[in-house]
Amino acid sequence: MRTIRLLALGWLFHVKGLTSSGFFVLTSTVQPVIFASIAFFMFEAGARPGTLLYVALGAGLMGVWSSTLFGAGGAIQWQRWQGTLEITVSAPTPFLLVMIPMTISAASIGLYSIAATLFWGRVFFGVPLHFAHPWLFVLALPATLLGLGLLGLVMASTFVLYRQASAFQNLLEYPVWLITGLLVPLALLPGWVAPIGWVLSPYWGMRAVRESALGGDPLVPIGMCVGLAAVYLVLGALFLANFERLARKHATLSLT
Amino acid sequence: MSYGLRVFFVGGLMSYRALFNWLSPWILIPSFLVAPLFQILLFTYVGRAAGLESDRFYVIGNAIQYAAIPCLFAMGNTIGGERWQQTLPLILGTPAPRIPLFLGRALPVVGNGFVVAAVALVVGSAILGVRVPLGAVAPIALATAVSALSCTGLGLVNAALGLRVREVAVLSNVIFGVLLVFCGVNVAVGDLPGWMQPISNALPLTHGIEAARRLADGVAFGGVTGLLGTELAIGAAYMALGYGLLRFFETMSRRHATLERA
Numbered sequence A: 001m002r003t004i005r006l007l008a009l010g011w012l013f014h015v016k017g018l019t020s021s022g023f024f025v026l027t028s029t030v031q032p033v034i035f036a037s038i039a040f041f042m043f044e045a046g047a048r049p050g051t052l053l054y055v056a057l058g059a060g061l062m063g064v065w066s067s068t069l070f071g072a073g074g075a076i077q078w079q080r081w082q083g084t085l086e087i088t089v090s091a092p093t094p095f096l097l098v099m100i101p102m103t104i105s106a107a108s109i110g111l112y113s114i115a116a117t118l119f120w121g122r123v124f125f126g127v128p129l130h131f132a133h134p135w136l137f138v139l140a141l142p143a144t145l146l147g148l149g150l151l152g153l154v155m156a157s158t159f160v161l162y163r164q165a166s167a168f169q170n171l172l173e174y175p176v177w178l179i180t181g182l183l184v185p186l187a188l189l190p191g192w193v194a195p196i197g198w199v200l201s202p203y204w205g206m207r208a209v210r211e212s213a214l215g216g217d218p219l220v221p222i223g224m225c226v227g228l229a230a231v232y233l234v235l236g237a238l239f240l241a242n243f244e245r246l247a248r249k250h251a252t253l254s255l256t
Numbered sequence B: 001m002s003y004g005l006r007v008f009f010v011g012g013l014m015s016y017r018a019l020f021n022w023l024s025p026w027i028l029i030p031s032f033l034v035a036p037l038f039q040i041l042l043f044t045y046v047g048r049a050a051g052l053e054s055d056r057f058y059v060i061g062n063a064i065q066y067a068a069i070p071c072l073f074a075m076g077n078t079i080g081g082e083r084w085q086q087t088l089p090l091i092l093g094t095p096a097p098r099i100p101l102f103l104g105r106a107l108p109v110v111g112n113g114f115v116v117a118a119v120a121l122v123v124g125s126a127i128l129g130v131r132v133p134l135g136a137v138a139p140i141a142l143a144t145a146v147s148a149l150s151c152t153g154l155g156l157v158n159a160a161l162g163l164r165v166r167e168v169a170v171l172s173n174v175i176f177g178v179l180l181v182f183c184g185v186n187v188a189v190g191d192l193p194g195w196m197q198p199i200s201n202a203l204p205l206t207h208g209i210e211a212a213r214r215l216a217d218g219v220a221f222g223g224v225t226g227l228l229g230t231e232l233a234i235g236a237a238y239m240a241l242g243y244g245l246l247r248f249f250e251t252m253s254r255r256h257a258t259l260e261r262a
Helices: A002-019 A022-045 A052-072 A075-082 A085-090 A095-108 A110-125 A134-159 A165-179 A191-198 A201-214 A219-250 B003-020 B025-033 B035-050 B055-065 B068-084 B088-093 B098-128 B134-161 B168-182 B194-201 B206-216 B225-256
Strands: none
Touching (some): A002 A022, A002 A095, A022 A052, A022 A110, A052 A110, A052 A165, A052 A201, A075 A085, A075 A095, A075 A134, A085 A095, A095 A110, A134 A165, A134 A201, A134 A219, A165 A191, A165 B025, A165 B035, A191 A201, B003 B098, B025 B035, B035 B055, B035 B098, B055 B206, B068 B098, B068 B134, B088 B225, B134 B168, B194 B206, B206 B225
8 A cells, every 4th residue: 555655646746846847848748739730731731631630649649758758768867966866765665666656757747748739639620539439548548658657667777877878868759759650650661660669668559549549459559558568667677676786886876 | 360260260169069078979979860860751751651742852851950950959058058057157257259259159050050961861862762963962062051050040049048048958949849840841831821831931941941952853053042042041130130139138137147047
């Protein structure tokens, strides 16, 4: 019970903290709206008009990935800069349980992106908001956020070992948008791209959200999101333990 | 070398080096040269899915537009970074003439923007099999340089706003997004809604991208001089606006003692 309370309150605390950041709110609302607008214009002007809801959801999930990448990827580094890392590591609570709500909350900020692109699409482009499986859509969203948030845990625990990781993070934004098919159907990409997307939760999250909204069988992708989240949790726990061990051994916990 | 020229060239180069010297080339170079390729690929594939334009349209549009990353971020950080490192009052406290001081910082950024766009054009074209007439290569390079110069003018406005806005990176991101939507990068200006087109025509990059596309389509250089002239004029206007805003905000910051507080 205490663990659940810790995770829930930690999540709420960090969602509030990230919401107070102009960088995160603007990045998670303005940027996806920009990409959604471009895609709407392209499909409206193009010879093969796509489903606008497909585009709106894809652009929203692009925002979820961006907030995960920048929010979760740098979670440990931020604690270093703010001087709270030593306190959280030395607290009796396992460091893993402190980190999980932090990275999941970063992914949760991406909900602003989905809300923003759906609102923008509905108001300015007349996107019909008819969901094929509304209840499964409600289930698909937290499963997607869980999958991305725990992928963020893996990133946080590996990026922290590299001083230049914050610059490296910028490089990962577009490639993952592309290879997980958030805006472009994977069928259009070279065949070797798809297997890379299969091990990344944004791919399954995108399928879960889209298939619950547009029709299809979202249960498999929802299950894959949860399954991958479990794998990421194990990896994240291992990497985090390794980081903590190295930081204690070399006395580099607070050194950037 | 006269004092003003030294401030312009040496000061500008030192400021530019200070922006990126902390970063390993192994990260810096891919950030500038690899990232635009993925933007090109993303929009080319969206374009293919929509059946809208040729691959060449997206390669040229996105490659030239990506010059905005160094032009906006590097210029914005020349002010934001100085304030962060608490060196801004020292710089503005010197008697250095302001035109070489601020414009000198823009010169390396123009070069950086040009290199980023040029490499993205060449490599993006090679990856996607886009062909351009050989005779159009040099004029397209000129159009790219003019676009980078003009976008640096907008970068100077961004830098000036950095004296008032705390989150310079957010502002740069927002401006980058506006350029992506409005400048005909992925949707021709003529296909945008009517109310957007006057805004497109008042922004840097729009005319430079259009000129590069026409050159790639085989139009002679003489046929795009008007577009390039307009692009240069827009860049000069933003440069003048940016310089004016920098002086205005500098004066206001002195008056209200808010130089280090955005």
